[in-house]
Amino acid sequence: MDSTTSLPPFHLAFPVHSIAAAREFYGDLLGCPEGRSAEDWVDFNFYGHQIVAHYAPEEVGHRATSAVDGHGVPVRHFGVVLSMAQWEESAKKLADAGVKFVIEPYIRFKGEVGEQATMFFLDPSGNALELKAFANMESLFAK
Template identity: 40%
Template sequence: MFRPIFHLAFPVQNLEESKDFYVTTFGAKVGRVRDKWCDIFLFEGQITLHERPSEVLPIGEHGVRHWGAVLAWDDWEALADRLNEMRIQFKVKPNVSFVGTDAEQAKMLLSDPSGNAIEVKAYKNLSVALSIEDFQKCSPTVT
């Protein structure tokens, strides 16, 4: 059965530099590549990077704009360790908050070379973010 694939597209300053960042940093797989755009597959989603420097916002104008993913706890920890070993510059270093409570969560925030913010989270108890019943209503393929 086909599972829906989340798709996101956004502008970048330099296509090759951005593509290399996602492949190197996150292990993304490259899909279609054209002159001024390419698809990458990451966190079970399709991201299209468009080389459109005039559409990239200056860092100070991003506000809360970001994209992100919620990973399994062990996967988040492994990624945080790997990114620390790579000496990635974080906007928010990998950290865990609400330790020992139902709301315990892990988070890190970094930017791609164009300043697009990426938040990667994990929850000890996923129902804190969205109850599994609500999640199943949104995505009936999840069991």
């Protein structure tokens, strides 16, 4: 797909230990507008993508890491690729809110193909999220 093609929204369902905590984290902190909901689930607009928090406390949290650029990256994670300005704004907002980073915001693969800004953090249920950005979006899939 070339960069002028509009991508369809992605859908992701994930477990949480508390719908109220999910609303506070995804809605209030991350600023994701809420969509439909029921007692045991809630939709959020995550940068134009539909994510759905389902109450399933027995399924929460990440369990394994993988070594990437000298860091233990949570294997099970999701996130979004932002503009560099959005990434910087998000890093500041999360740090100011006292979010504990699994991997502090930094530039990964500096000077290499695929150089990117990245950060990892957990939601209140222990689900890992990654926010990343590329100075050059053309390097998103570069080898």
